[in-house]
Amino acid sequence: MTVLTLTVCLALYAEVLKNEEESVADSIQLRGGETVVGTILERSPKEGLSLIVRRAWAKQTVPALYESWEKQEAAVVRRASETHRSRLESWKRDRSANPEPDDRVSRWIEAELARLDARDAEPTQLMIVCVKPAEVRQVTRRPTEMSRLLRLAWRCRFANPEKSTVGALQEELRDRGLDTEGREQVSLDDLLPPQPESEDHWLARRAATEVAHDRGLRFVTLGPMLMPEPGSNIPQFRGFPAAMSAGAAGIPGFRDGQEMIDRQLRAVVERKRVGAVVTRHSNSSDLDAVTAEITLWVRLANGRWKAWAKGSATVRAAELKPDELSNQGDNVQIQTSFSFSQSFGFGPGGTHYSETRQSHPNLGAATRKAQSEAKAAFLKEMGTLELKVD
Numbered sequence: 339m340t341v342l343t344l345t346v347c348l349a350l351y352a353e354v355l356k357n358e359e360e361s362v363a364d365s366i367q368l369r370g371g372e373t374v375v376g377t378i379l380e381r382s383p384k385e386g387l388s389l390i391v392r393r394a395w396a397k398q399t400v401p402a403l404y405e406s407w408e409k410q411e412a413a414v415v416r417r418a419s420e421t422h423r424s425r426l427e428s429w430k431r432d433r434s435a436n437p438e439p440d441d442r443v444s445r446w447i448e449a450e451l452a453r454l455d456a457r458d459a460e461p462t463q464l465m466i467v468c469v470k471p472a473e474v475r476q477v478t479r480r481p482t483e484m485s486r487l488l489r490l491a492w493r494c495r496f497a498n499p500e501k502s503t504v505g506a507l508q509e510e511l512r513d514r515g516l517d518t519e520g521r522e523q524v525s526l527d528d529l530l531p532p533q534p535e536s537e538d539h540w541l542a543r544r545a546a547t548e549v550a551h552d553r554g555l556r557f558v559t560l561g562p563m564l565m566p567e568p569g570s571n572i573p574q575f576r577g578f579p580a581a582m583s584a585g586a587a588g589i590p591g592f593r594d595g596q597e598m599i600d601r602q603l604r605a606v607v608e609r610k611r612v613g614a615v616v617t618r619h620s621n622s623s624d625l626d627a628v629t630a631e632i633t634l635w636v637r638l639a640n641g642r643w644k645a646w647a648k649g650s651a652t653v654r655a656a657e658l659k660p661d662e663l664s665n666q667g668d669n670v671q672i673q674t675s676f677s678f679s680q681s682f683g684f685g686p687g688g689t690h691y692s693e694t695r696q697s698h699p700n701l702g703a704a705t706r707k708a709q710s711e712a713k714a715a716f717l718k719e720m721g722t723l724e725l726k727v728d
Contacts, residue, residue: 362484363500367476375500377485386470407467418532432610446727464529489524525726537639542646545613545636546723559618564602612637627654630708632716649716653708655700
């Protein structure tokens with residue numbers, strides 16, 4: 339090992355040790371001399387900083403600030419609680435009219451309504467506070483992975499995790515069997531008081547939760563149509579493929595994608611659901627590249643459907659690795675998509691289906707990979723929306 343290599347290794351090791359000795363909390367030093375610690379949510383030149391702090395820490399460490407924050411919070415939380423309760427009760431009525439078997443979402447709604455009553459009687463563990471720009475002297479913001487550790491510690495109700503170093507907190511969390519290296523978001527919704535939220539954003543969160551737990555809300559596009567995703571149990575769509583065998587291209591009004599969504603998701607509206615997932619596969623003109631796109635559609639307060647979250651990926655067959663060409667059998671969704679396309683005469687998967695597969699034997703593998711990558715991207719987007727009902 340050269341001296342240069344050894345020097346670099348020692349420098350990197352020293353940086354690791356330094357990181358492990360750092361606190362996991364973001365901090366804001368105020369001009370009045372106080373330091374506020376927690377995890378920063380937003381930063382705006384006009385509005386200042388909003389951050390999550392532990393209520394017990396604030397009450398004990400910065401009591402004067404806590405008293406002011408608590409007064410500011412009271413009016414906002416009261417209005418938000420009333421709105422949240424109304425939305426939950428409306429959602430509960432919609433689901434009771436069209437129940438799901440083993441309905442975990444409805445059970446969560448009942449529990450959330452009960453928690454709202456408990457929150458009225460007892461303050462939540464965490465609170466969101468705002469610091470104006472003129473009050474700030476210095477801001478120290480930790481990397482995302484450190485913020486995630488603090489969120490996990492709050493969920494475990496550790497004592498004073500804001501003072502813990504990265505290394506110490508990682509060890510404590512591992513002792514609890516928790517993944518300290520993960521990247522998925524750690525939700526704190528149930529540890530915070532209700533916050534103001536637009537109607538459309540609430541509907542997007544409701545939609546993301548519905549598509550994660552309810553039947554019959556997933557579709558694939560076939561030419562100008564939407565079809566149930568294979569395995570979907572949608573009574574309204576039974577026998578639909580045969581009825582459409584004459585070709586849907588002649589149905590008026592389906593040239594526009596928005597019109598297609600509005601018309602063909604009527605069955606979802608009739609079930610009083612506000613979310614649907616639509617998967618679309620498309621091929622390049624030379625049939626060497628496949629694009630997979632998975633979209634969450636949300637029925638907004640105005641009754642129109644809007645594409646809210648999306649995951650997409652494009653894969654070129656020529657760039658596939660040898661191990662990605664194995665297990666050439668297409669999955670059920672891809673097989674069904676090709677079969678329907680062949681029946682209806684849509685695109686390259688229609689009347690020339692056999693020729694297409696023979697001349698482009700890696701098309702299925704490319705589709706599988708594109709579908710997998712699009713799904714991973716889509717689930718990441720959904721993780722920021724979906725209510726944790728389990």
